[in-house]
Amino acid sequence: MDPELMLLVAQSRIALTELVEASGLTRAELIELVEYGAFAPQGAAPEQWTFPADALVQARAAARLRADFELEPASLALLLAYRDRIVELEALVRELECQLLR
């Protein structure tokens, strides 16, 4: 695959610095969101943290929602949990629709 191109899927990993740079969230905001459970990195400390690459999609949405609704991190974490659930349910609905006879 083109090294200049990243497919934002769970199988690829990105570091905290990259997530900060690309998402528009600050390092402190991301660390707080991790504390609230909105993101679940692998690694013991922020310097070693890696995130699934699709966390960038969620983090960019978080940056937009934070800015556009002036949300503080705890509310943002709650909203992201609901958003995650909606994404999962939409994927399930799509899969079930595929299995229906027309």
Place this chain on the structure above:
Amino acid sequence: MKYKDYYAILGVARDAAEADIKKAYRKLARKYHPDVSKEPGAEERFKDVGEAYETLRDKEKRAAYDALGRHRPGQDFRPPPDWAQHFGAGGAEDLGGIDLSDLFASLGGGFGRARGFRGRDMRIPGEDFEVTVHLGLSEAARGTEVALELAMREMTSDGRIVRTPRTVRARIPKGVTDGEKLRLPGKGGPGANGGPSGDLYLNIALHPHPLFRPSGHDLYLEVPVTPWEAALGAQIEIPTLEGRLSLKIPAGSKAGQKLRVAGKGLPRPHGGAGDLYAVLGIQVPGTLSAREKELFEQLRAASGFDPRGHFAG
């Protein structure tokens, strides 16, 4: 330059208090925010709402906007002669080709999430772009290249912001699927004063296919079979993305039953492929010939099969 009525976009009076502007913005943001709304055209509408709020929430920008005077939305207009000097938009005397939002972005004070230009001396990152790319299933399976026309913000040597059309080519790797996103670092808008270029994000959307329905990298294919094929079993031919293959229908198959054909779905980017699921649908002839009718009647008389036996008692 085309006029936009920011007050009308937010649905507030021109003398609205800051709190009312904020409240109106929040109501509209709740309705049209692209991360929340499913309404068609919500994203475009939210851009206008966000642009209006970014300007009217800031006292200086609001004063500068008010000083432009009142015009009809979409009307071509020019700011008053001393407007640019008065509001710190130096170098903005010739405003013919620029967008109202870019004009206010050049006044400083930030431009929301667009990561726009904020001044003349600091390193300013370029704008990120997010574009939906529509692909056919075959294109997604084998990979393709797309050319995207993007209107990129650029700062001129005299500090003005202009939109310049640019063509960006992006190679889509094989194996992307519906709803996936790609990031192309540095392929967004150019930075200013040595700032890095923005990124380009591609949202993959697959065109509906007349036969195959994708779910992740798996494909679903509705396969109609006759009642006797379902009852007796059969060897039939089905299409795949790579040509036809032979599929064994087991005796005693039911409508809605899924038969998995391993590895015949969409390829995965890092190797392997999803599966193809044949979903069986049992079809009966719309009109029976005399002979068919006779045979079905014989079957009815001979068969003890009761699919509704579990309703009894």
